[in-house]
Amino acid sequence: MISNFKKLFAYRELLFSLTKKELKVKYRGSVLGFFWSLLNPVLIMLVYSFVFTIVLRQGIKEFAVFLLCALLPFNFFQNSVNYGAGCVIANANLVKKIYFPKEIIPLSIVLSNLVNFLLELVVLFVVLSIFKYKFYTYLYLLPLIIVIEVFFVSGVTLLVSSLNVLFRDLQHLVTILMMVWFFGTPIIYPLANVPERFQFWMQLNPMAVFATFYRDIFYYVKFRDFVKYQDNFGFYIPDYRIILICLGITFGVFFLGYFVFKKIEPRFAEEV
Amino acid sequence: MAFVNSDYAVEVKNITKNYVIRHQKNPSLKDAILKGKDKYEKFLALDDVSFNVNHSETFGIIGSNGSGKSTLLKLMAKVLKPTKGDILVNGTVSALLELGAGFHQDLTGRENVYLNASILGLKRKEISSRFDEIVEFSELERFIDMPVKSYSSGMYMRLGFSIAINVNPDILLVDEVLAVGDQAFQSKCYKVIYDFVRRGKTIIIVSHDLETISDLCNRVIFLKNGRIEEIGDSIKVVSAYRSYVEDLERNRIIEQQREERKKIFKSVIDSKRKVVDAEEIDKLLKIDSGVFENRFGSGDAEIVKIELLDKDDKLIDFCRYGEEVKIVFEVKFNNIVENPIFGIRITDHRNIIVYGTNSKLNGLKTDVYQPGEKLKIVFKQVMNLIGGSYTVSPSIGNKDTKTYCDWIINMMTINVMHSNIAEGIADLNSKVIIIKK
Numbered sequence: 230m231i232s233n234f235k236k237l238f239a240y241r242e243l244l245f246s247l248t249k250k251e252l253k254v255k256y257r258g259s260v261l262g263f264f265w266s267l268l269n270p271v272l273i274m275l276v277y278s279f280v281f282t283i284v285l286r287q288g289i290k291e292f293a294v295f296l297l298c299a300l301l302p303f304n305f306f307q308n309s310v311n312y313g314a315g316c317v318i319a320n321a322n323l324v325k326k327i328y329f330p331k332e333i334i335p336l337s338i339v340l341s342n343l344v345n346f347l348l349e350l351v352v353l354f355v356v357l358s359i360f361k362y363k364f365y366t367y368l369y370l371l372p373l374i375i376v377i378e379v380f381f382v383s384g385v386t387l388l389v390s391s392l393n394v395l396f397r398d399l400q401h402l403v404t405i406l407m408m409v410w411f412f413g414t415p416i417i418y419p420l421a422n423v424p425e426r427f428q429f430w431m432q433l434n435p436m437a438v439f440a441t442f443y444r445d446i447f448y449y450v451k452f453r454d455f456v457k458y459q460d461n462f463g464f465y466i467p468d469y470r471i472i473l474i475c476l477g478i479t480f481g482v483f484f485l486g487y488f489v490f491k492k493i494e495p496r497f498a499e500e501v
Numbered sequence: 502m503a504f505v506n507s508d509y510a511v512e513v514k515n516i517t518k519n520y521v522i523r524h525q526k527n528p529s530l531k532d533a534i535l536k537g538k539d540k541y542e543k544f545l546a547l548d549d550v551s552f553n554v555n556h557s558e559t560f561g562i563i564g565s566n567g568s569g570k571s572t573l574l575k576l577m578a579k580v581l582k583p584t585k586g587d588i589l590v591n592g593t594v595s596a597l598l599e600l601g602a603g604f605h606q607d608l609t610g611r612e613n614v615y616l617n618a619s620i621l622g623l624k625r626k627e628i629s630s631r632f633d634e635i636v637e638f639s640e641l642e643r644f645i646d647m648p649v650k651s652y653s654s655g656m657y658m659r660l661g662f663s664i665a666i667n668v669n670p671d672i673l674l675v676d677e678v679l680a681v682g683d684q685a686f687q688s689k690c691y692k693v694i695y696d697f698v699r700r701g702k703t704i705i706i707v708s709h710d711l712e713t714i715s716d717l718c719n720r721v722i723f724l725k726n727g728r729i730e731e732i733g734d735s736i737k738v739v740s741a742y743r744s745y746v747e748d749l750e751r752n753r754i755i756e757q758q759r760e761e762r763k764k765i766f767k768s769v770i771d772s773k774r775k776v777v778d779a780e781e782i783d784k785l786l787k788i789d790s791g792v793f794e795n796r797f798g799s800g801d802a803e804i805v806k807i808e809l810l811d812k813d814d815k816l817i818d819f820c821r822y823g824e825e826v827k828i829v830f831e832v833k834f835n836n837i838v839e840n841p842i843f844g845i846r847i848t849d850h851r852n853i854i855v856y857g858t859n860s861k862l863n864g865l866k867t868d869v870y871q872p873g874e875k876l877k878i879v880f881k882q883v884m885n886l887i888g889g890s891y892t893v894s895p896s897i898g899n900k901d902t903k904t905y906c907d908w909i910i911n912m913m914t915i916n917v918m919h920s921n922i923a924e925g926i927a928d929l930n931s932k933v934i935i936i937k938k
Contacts, residue, residue, distance in 0.1 A: 253608060322599070327621065328580050
């Protein structure tokens with residue numbers, strides 16, 4: 230495992246080159262390239278805002294902000310996994326002809342989506358400033374959460390991208406699963422609205438913990454370490470047990486994904 | 502560079518490679534659940550192959566399609582993993598398995614140079630310092646900022662080649678990629694390869710271009726069905742491969758013609774005719790002549806002339822049944838040939854072998870012959886054949902008994918006169934006796 234990481238480190242320039250390629254290809258052919266990619270979260274935001282504030286009248290203050298804070302990190306996860314699923318097959322010409330640590334392919338997908346996510350966060354900051362949110366209060370916690378999320382996203386992407394080589398229809402299944410995952414994560418609703426007896430189980434999903442953290446930082450702008458606290462709108466700080474479990478699952482998934490990928494990797498050149 | 506003191510550049514130790522061939526193209530989760538284990542066949546691409554490549558050696562791999570050449574190269578490039586065995590590679594490797602593998606259509610030539618070179622293992626700084634060289638070599642200065650999807654296939658390959666040769670490895674693996682661009686660019690490519698050779702790099706080449714292989718390589722291995730058929734001096738191995746291919750081709754033609762002949766016979770039998778019409782006979786004759794006018798072999802030695810002599814060494818063009826005659830052919834050597842085997846084969850008009858023999862079967866040991874040397878080979882025999890027309894095919898075989906220097910099929914016709922009329926080929930000289938009981 231350690232020698233694998235060393236090799237990956239030696240190939241870091243390739244990782245960055247491929248990430249750059251992904252971004253360039255994505256935004257090529259349109260000056261507004263990046264802004265097109267914003268269209269998706271903006272549309273989702275508008276639709277859900279309409280449904281939740283005008284149709285259902287949930288009474289969540291500034292629902293658009295409430296939603297975006299959790300939606301952007303989830304989109305990062307969802308896009309990485311959805312694109313990542315087919316990435317080894319899509320790069321068959323590389324896999325078959327050139328030797329390099331193949332995990333660079335899915336990892337470059339994750340990194341390019343991360344860059345996209347960071348750019349979206351900048352846009353979010355603009356929105357937050359307009360709504361006069363003091364989003365910068367706990368900003369120092371943001372890098373930590375992002376890094377942890379990157380590990381989780383990488384783990385799932387590695388797992389899915391390698392398994393998809395052996396089972397080609399997994400890709401379609403993943404798209405459906407990601408939709409289920411979306412509704413299973415407190416994005417369009419606050420975790421506090423979930424009946425208490427389900428809350429613990431829901432937080433076994435690291436994405437749920439990440440989403441609440443992002444929301445604590447940006448939307449509630451409240452952070453009390455390891456103290457459980459709830460207000461009327463469902464502000465909720467996960468307790469330390471939840472945080473530990475989340476870290477355990479995150480790194481467990483990462484190493485599992487990496488392990489499975491490396492296990493299947495020797496077969497790539499023959500299977501794609 | 503930790504292994505730079507090792508004796509060999511590449512050590513291939515008992516490599517076996519099995520491919521799994523699935524009947525269904527793409528494996529899927531649905532089938533895994535519904536049908537259980539997928540049915541598959543194994544294909545043995547390489548079977549216990551071992552050899553070493555020395556440092557600074559130019560090493561060729563030849564063989565017909567499916568013999569395992571490319572698999573072997575991919576194993577050395579670490580793109581594939583061997584099923585069994587080990588490959589030790591001492592030094593940095595650049596594999597030209599496919600030019601422009603990993604080019605992205607939407608990116609410009611410039612962007613692809615950076616991307617492709619980093620895939621091949623170059624650092625960004627190294628690419629920048631070699632960028633101009635790469636572009637100049639590819640002759641694509643004017644097009645370098647255009648997306649490669651607008652390139653012609655020749656431009657595409659040229660850029661791919663230029664990047665690949667600028668990676669500057671210790672060991673270069675080349676798979677059939679030297680046929681790039683026009684004549685001028687090709688000669689440039691060869692210059693680069695020769696430059697590699699001069700600089701003492703190790704080059705391993707897979708190619709069907711036998712001229713290039715025997716020209717470039719010190720040693721060559723000839724793979725057949727995943728096994729090493731021959732390994733050693735390039736000229737020797739290439740000529741062995743040549744005659745193998747020629748044999749294969751000859752057999753293919755003969756098989757094809759046999760099929761055609763069968764078809765004609767079948768149509769005659771099916772129509773229940775007793776008489777074969779002239780057109781069909783014509784066709785049959787044509788088929789035969791196709792086989793007869795063949796000549797095979799490496800050309801290391803050639804048959805110059807063949808003659809039929811009677812027992813007093815007088816030239817004749819027919820013989821009588823039971824007469825002692827000499828079939829004499831002259832051989833000229835163009836290359837060093839060790840212990841060749843000289844043989845003749847006599848066939849009848851239906852292409853059935855009547856008799857065949859050679860110097861080895863006669864217990865004759867031959868020498869090593871030098872280029873320019875000439876020999877006369879004499880076969881002395883009694884012609885105990887039924888009257889008719891026979892043809893003689895002389896051959897010069899190599900000592901491995903598989904490959905040939907020269908083999909001229911049906912070079913000479915011998916007419917045998919017989920006062921008796923009998924059927925068949927051999928005259929068993931029967932006496933007919935009738936006994937009353």
